Structure formats: C-alpha cells, structure tokens
Amino acid sequence: xxxEVCDNIENLVVEPKVKREEPTTVLKISNLxxxxxxxxxxxxxxxxxxxxxxxxxxxxxxCGKTTLLKSINRLTSLTPELKVTGKILIEGEDVLNxxxxxxxxxxxxxxxxxxxxxxxxxxxxxxxxxxxxxxxxDKNLIEYNVEKRLREVGLWNEVKDRLNTPASSLSIxxxxxxxxxxxxxxxxxxxxxxxxxxxxxPTSSKTIECLLKELKKHYTIILVTHVLRQAxxxxxxxxxxxxxxxxxxxxxxxxxxxxxxxxxxxYLIDGN
Amino acid sequence: xRKRKNIEEKFFKSLSGLTTYSLIGIxxxxxxxxxxxxxxxxxxxxxxxxxxxxYYYGGEGGVLNAIAGSVYIAFGATLIAxxxxxxxxxxxxxxxxxxxxxxxLFRYLLDALWxxxxxxxxxxxxxxxxxxxxxxxxxxxxxxxxILITPIVVRTFDDVLCNIPKGLxxxxxxxxxxxxxxxxxxxxxxxxxxxxxxxxxxxxxGIGDAASVLFxxxxxxxxxxxxxxxxxxxxxxxxFQLSSPIPVVRERAYAAATVLTIIILSISLVARYISGxxxxxxxx
Ligand SMILES: Nc1ncnc2c1ncn2[C@@H]1O[C@H](COP(=O)(O)OP(=O)(O)O)[C@@H](O)[C@H]1O
Ligand SMILES: [Mg+2]
Numbered sequence: 001x002x003x004e005v006c007d008n009i010e011n012l013v014v015e016p017k018v019k020r021e022e023p024t025t026v027l028k029i030s031n032l033x034x035x036x037x038x039x040x041x042x043x044x045x046x047x048x049x050x051x052x053x054x055x056x057x058x059x060x061x062x063c064g065k066t067t068l069l070k071s072i073n074r075l076t077s078l079t080p081e082l083k084v085t086g087k088i089l090i091e092g093e094d095v096l097n098x099x100x101x102x103x104x105x106x107x108x109x110x111x112x113x114x115x116x117x118x119x120x121x122x123x124x125x126x127x128x129x130x131x132x133x134x135x136x137x138d139k140n141l142i143e144y145n146v147e148k149r150l151r152e153v154g155l156w157n158e159v160k161d162r163l164n165t166p167a168s169s170l171s172i173x174x175x176x177x178x179x180x181x182x183x184x185x186x187x188x189x190x191x192x193x194x195x196x197x198x199x200x201x202p203t204s205s206k207t208i209e210c211l212l213k214e215l216k217k218h219y220t221i222i223l224v225t226h227v228l229r230q231a232x233x234x235x236x237x238x239x240x241x242x243x244x245x246x247x248x249x250x251x252x253x254x255x256x257x258x259x260x261x262x263x264x265x266x267y268l269i270d271g272n
Numbered sequence: 273x274r275k276r277k278n279i280e281e282k283f284f285k286s287l288s289g290l291t292t293y294s295l296i297g298i299x300x301x302x303x304x305x306x307x308x309x310x311x312x313x314x315x316x317x318x319x320x321x322x323x324x325x326x327y328y329y330g331g332e333g334g335v336l337n338a339i340a341g342s343v344y345i346a347f348g349a350t351l352i353a354x355x356x357x358x359x360x361x362x363x364x365x366x367x368x369x370x371x372x373x374x375x376x377l378f379r380y381l382l383d384a385l386w387x388x389x390x391x392x393x394x395x396x397x398x399x400x401x402x403x404x405x406x407x408x409x410x411x412x413x414x415x416x417x418x419i420l421i422t423p424i425v426v427r428t429f430d431d432v433l434c435n436i437p438k439g440l441x442x443x444x445x446x447x448x449x450x451x452x453x454x455x456x457x458x459x460x461x462x463x464x465x466x467x468x469x470x471x472x473x474x475x476x477x478g479i480g481d482a483a484s485v486l487f488x489x490x491x492x493x494x495x496x497x498x499x500x501x502x503x504x505x506x507x508x509x510x511x512f513q514l515s516s517p518i519p520v521v522r523e524r525a526y527a528a529a530t531v532l533t534i535i536i537l538s539i540s541l542v543a544r545y546i547s548g549x550x551x552x553x554x555x556x
Contacts, residue, residue: 075442080370103448111446117439120462120554129457130447168555179443186448 024051026189026220027072032086034067034076034244041067043244045086049190049237054212054221056231056252059241060267065224068241069192072222073109074102091189107134110183110219112193116175118167119182123159126167126178130186149181153211173204180211184219191221197230209234228268232256240264303533310530313523319531323493328512330520333493335528340495341503343535344410346479349417353474356418357425358467362455364426365433379430385423391483393420398487411499413489420484421474428473432466433459440555462554465547472543476536482507506532 027049034042042064049055057065070076074095076084088095090108107130119126127146136142146163150156155177159170167178176196183191193212197205212221212234225231231238232252239249242263248255259265317334324333368375397416406412436459444454460467482505490502491512506528513525 073446075445078369078442078445103445103450106446107448109446111443113439113443115439117437117443118555119440119443119458133448133453166554182447 023053025049026051026091027222028087028089029072030087030089032068032071032084032088034064034071035083035085036081037083041082041244042071045246047239047246047249049220049222051220052216052218053236054216054223054234055237055239056235057222057224057239057241058226058228058231058267061226063241064244065241066194069111069194069222069224071096072190073106073111073192075111077102103133107186108188109190109192110180110186110188112176112180112183112191112196114195115199116172116179118170118175118178121167122164123167123170123178124163126182127185130182134186145185149185150178152184152215153177153181154207155181171204173200173207176200176204176208177211180208184215189220191215191219193221193223195224195226197225197227205230240267242267306526306529306533309523310526310528313520313527314530315527318524318527322495327493328516328521330518335504335506335509335524335531337493337495338504338506338509338528339531339535341410341413341489342479342506342532344496344503345413345417345485345489345505346475348410348414349421349478350471350475352414352418353422353425353478354471357422357470357474358429358460360422361426361429361433362459365430366451366455366459379427382423382427382430386427389483390420390481391486393417394484394486394488397484401488407500408488408490408502409500410489410496410503413485413503413505414499416484416488417478417481420481421478424474424477425470428470429463429467432463432470435466436462437555461550464550465554468543468547468550472540475539479535480507480532482511 025048027047029045029047029049032042032045032047033040045068047055057068059065067076067082071084072088072090072095076082084096086096090105093100093105095105119129121129124146127149128142131142131145136145147156147160150159155174158174159178162169167175170178176199180191180196191212196212197208200208209230212223215221216236223230223234235252237249238252238255240247240255240263247261248259248264255264256268259268315334317332319334319339320336321332321334322337323331323335325331327333364375364378368378393416397412397419400415401408401412440458440462441454444458449458485503485505486508489505491504491508492502493504494501496503510525510528510532513521513528516522516525
C-alpha cells in the first residue's frame with residue numbers, strides 16, 4: 001500500500017527541481033536560548049537548515065526537541081512562562097524579534113504533531129480551513145486544492161467518496177496524513193514534523209516516512225524522532241541533542257559511523 | 273486477601289449503585305407527583321388563557337400570562353447571558369492565559385457569583401431598577417435574571433474550553449489562525465455541546481427562579497406586550513396559588529408546575545439533540 005502511495009506521489013512531481021550547486025539555507029538559528037523561570041530548556045542552539053533536505057533532530061526524550069520546533073513557529077508564546085532569546089531567521093525574516101505578523105509567519109511552516117489533531121470539521125473543511133484563512137474564497141480553487149493536497153499525501157483514493165464526513169472518523173494513520181495535507185494547503189516552506197509516527201502502526205509509519213521522502217523535493221523538512229532507524233532512513237543531516245544542547249551534527253553516515261562524543265556513542269549503542 | 277478485595281469491590285459497587293438509583297428514583301417520584309396532581313387541573317384553558325375575573329377564587333382562566341412572562345424572561349436573559357458570557361469565557365480562557373493569577377481570581381469570583389442566593393440578586397435588581405428609574409417590568413426581570421445566570425454560562429463554558437486538547441489549539445495556531453479565529457472557528461465548534469449545556473443550565477435556572485423576579489418583574493394577569501410592562505412568571509404563579517386556601521386553586525398550582533417541568537424537559541431534549549448532532553465531528 002505504501003508503495004502505491006509513493007507511486008501516486010511520483011506522478012505528481014511535475015517539474016523536477018534543478019540541482020543547485022550551493023545548498024540554500026532556509027532557516028538559520030543562532031544563539032537560541034529557551035528558559036523556564038528556574039531552569040534552562042534549550043542552551044545556545046546554533047543550527048542551519050538547508051533547502052529540500054530532511055534535517056533530523058535526534059535525542060532522548062526531554063532533551064528539548066519539541067521546544068526547538070515550537071520556538072521556530074512561535075508556539076512557545078502559548079506558554080507565557082517560557083523565555084525565548086536569540087535569533088531565528090527564516091528566509092531572512094526574523095522570527096523572534098522582528099515586527100512579524102505571527103499568523104503569516106506560521107503559515108510558512110506546516111506542523112505535524114506527535115498525535116494527529118484534525119480540526120472538528122469534515123475532511124474537506126480541514127484542508128479548506130487554511131486556504132480560507134489566507135483569504136481564498138473561490139470555490140473551484142479550494143476544491144482543486146483539496147484534491148491536490150489529498151493526492152499529495154496519498155489519501156485521495158481513500159476518502160474521495162466521503163469528503164463531507166467528520167475527519168475524526170478516519171483511522172489515526174489517515175488522520176495524520178490529513179493533518180499533513182492540511183498543513184501543505186497553506187503552501188509552507190518548511191514542514192516541522194514532531195515524532196509524526198510515534199502514535200502510528202508500522203504500516204502507517206512507513207507511509208508517512210515515504211511521504212516525507214517525496215515531499216522533500218518541494219519542501220524543507222525538520223523531523224524530530226527518537227527512532228534511530230528512522231533517522232538513518234530519512235536524514236540528510238542529523239542533529240544530536242542532549243539536555244537542551246546540540247552535541248553533534250553532520251551527515252548521517254559520518255555521524256553514525258564515527259560519533260565524536262561519548263554521549264552520542266552511548267545513545268547509539270542503547271538505540272541498537 | 274483476594275476474598276477481601278472481592279467483598280470490597282461488591283460493597284462499593286452496591287453502594288454507588290444504590291445512591292444512583294435512589295437519585296433517579298427521587299427525580300422520577302417528584303415528576304410523577306407533580307404530574308399526577310397537576311394533570312387533573314391541566315386543561316386547554318389553563319395553558320392558553322390568562323386569568324379572568326375571580327380566577328384566584330376558582331374562576332375562569334389560566335396561567336398563560338405566567339407562561340408567556342417566564343418564557344420571555346428566560347429567553348431574554350439567556351440571550352443576554354450568552355452574548356456576555358461566551359466572549360467572557362473565551363477571554364478568560366485564551367487571553368488571560370498569560371496571567372494565571374488574574375485568571376484564577378476571575379474564576380473564583382465567578383464561582384462565588386454562581387453561589388449567591390437568588391434573593392440577593394432580586395434585591396440588587398430592585399435597587400438597580402429604582403436607580404435606573406424603571407418600574408417592575410419585563411425588562412427589569414430580564415436584566416436581573418441575566419445577572420443571575422451569566423456566571424453560570426461563563427464558568428460552564430470556561431470548563432468546556434479547559435478540556436479542549438492543547439494539541440488542537442496548537443494545530444489551529446500553527447495553521448495561521450489568530451486568537452480570534454481559533455476562538456470562534458475552532459473552540460466554539462469543538463466545545464459546542466458544552467455551549468449547549470451552559471445554555472441549558474442557565475435557561476433552567478432562569479425560568480425556574482422565583483426570588484429574583486419577585487420584585488423586579490412584578491406580577492400581572494395580563495400578557496406583557498412591552499418591555500416596560502410588568503410580567504407574571506410561573507414560579508410566582510405556583511407560589512401564589514399554592515398558598516390559596518381553596519383546593520381547586522391549589523390544584524392549579526400543580527398544573528402550573530407541570531407546565532414548567534414540561535417546558536424545561538422539552539428544552540433539554542431539543543438541546544441534547546442539537547448538541548449530539550454537533551459533537552459528531554469532535555476530536556477527543
Ligand atoms: N510548558 C512547559 N512547562 C514546563 N516544562 C516544560 C514546558 N515545556 C517543556 N518543558 C520541559 O522542557 C524539557 C524539554 O521538553 P521537550 O521539548 O518536550 O523535549 P522532547 O521533545 O525532546 O522530548 C522537558 O524537560 C520538559 O519538562
Ligand atoms: Mg517531544
């Protein structure tokens with residue numbers, strides 16, 4: 001089934017991207033610190049994310065991976081106790097300090113969370129929602145986009161006959177793909193995926209992995225995972241985090257074969 | 273050890289079952305008594321005619337004046353309470369999230385307001401009425417009852433909002449919704465059944481309360497046609513007729529009580545139906 005999904009997506013790729021010599025930096029984080037009143041969560045994070053690559057954030061749970069993602073799309077501001085300092089540049093725009101329109105900024109990123117949270121609407125409206133926020137009113141255009149996004153995540157054939165049923169009636173794996181499609185509808189630059197397969201069965205997980213691999217042709221992906229094998233399968237660039245710090249980062253082959261630090265070495269041993 | 277646990281288990285199961293069944297039993301008993309005593313006096317005339325001369329001595333007429341007054345007051349007050357209460361709940365829940373202390377203080381105050389006996393609201397409404405130069409009227413009744421029930425709407429809906437999964441709220445923001453869009457498009461939809469519950473609770477309290485309308489809405493045998501005319505209410509109609517020495521009139525009190533009960537039961541049935549249809553798409 002997941003092969004079928006992959007094939008579907010292959011067909012959608014209209015214009016293969018021309019390979020550029022120089023990798024383009026889409027996101028640049030410098031000296032990012034996130035603190036609670038009494039203890040630090042992220043310490044001096046410096047990170048560059050390249051276009052059309054999958055950057056994997058790896059590390060034991062509680063090390064601050066989710067917090068890092070939430071700092072990027074400023075969901076941290078929902079938790080007023082968190083103090084976020086430093087600089088995050090997305091396409092040159094300052095996320096943290098500039099006079100940014102936050103909803104607009106967030107639409108540059110699609111979020112895929114640990115568990116799918118479809119909106120309490122129908123399947124169709126879940127995808128149309130983001131477009132409507134963007135001010136799209138044209139029915140045909142919305143309809144076209146709904147189909148396109150659902151095809152993009154390989155869900156179209158499964159749901160095309162029941163677009164008006166509640167999204168909550170889908171299986172959890174389908175819900176996760178719907179949430180991905182919903183995020184894609186606003187044409188984000190970056191996909192922030194926070195352990196997107198951790199609540200899914202193996203088949204659905206594979207489908208999501210395969211989707212991410214395909215989607216990187218058009219999007220830049222930051223993937224949080226603590227599944228080592230997933231990191232090996234998907235990563236173009238691996239960032240190893242430990243207790244709020246980036247310990248090591250680099251090409252996956254290099255990093256996994258020759259870990260420089262004791263911490264990563266232990267983590268790899270425990271993971272295998 | 274195992275045996276003791278079994279006994280314990282059985283004991284608590286029977287105890288909790290007993291309390292539940294007795295509660296339901298008492299409720300059914302109350303309804304049965306009211307209906308039994310009321311149905312004798314219940315007639316077409318009773319529901320569709322206002323009192324005529326000598327009604328309170330057993331003469332012709334009905335309690336349409338009180339039915340109309342009660343329904344007007346309860347609807348009017350619920351409408352006001354919703355328009356004030358729902359935004360207030362959203363405000364407390366979303367915008368005050370950055371100030372936990374203020375948020376908790378507000379919740380505490382609203383809980384306290386919920387607990388104040390309605391006669392106090394009646395007295396307050398009376399003062400307010402005099403201050404504003406109003407007579408005992410439909411308007412004064414509606415305002416007083418809306419003050420009584422707004423805290424109920426706010427706190428009930430606020431609780432509903434608290435139970436909405438954080439991930440859903442994050443998903444909404446991540447898609448680029450503003451706070452207002454999140455509140456009015458996502459949260460209200462997800463919390464719709466709670467919204468209906470809030471409505472129902474406040475309507476029930478509003479239509480059933482006697483003390484708050486005693487001085488403010490007044491009492492009259494006429495059906496109010498304007499906001500500044502006094503209005504009769506069912507609880508007061510029950511009260512006046514029940515204190516009559518004439519048995520026929522006392523029986524009519526039960527008929528009025530039956531009408532009140534039927535109104536409340538049908539409103540809650542409708543509300544349940546609506547909320548059931550709308551929770552279908554909710555995420556858990
Ligand atoms: N809102 C918060 N309140 C208190 N502690 C928090 C909050 N958010 C994150 N933390 C703490 O920050 C640390 C990192 O959390 P998180 O980013 O979720 O880690 P990960 O995603 O890597 O498992 C944890 O120790 C967690 O307890
Ligand atoms: Mg996490």
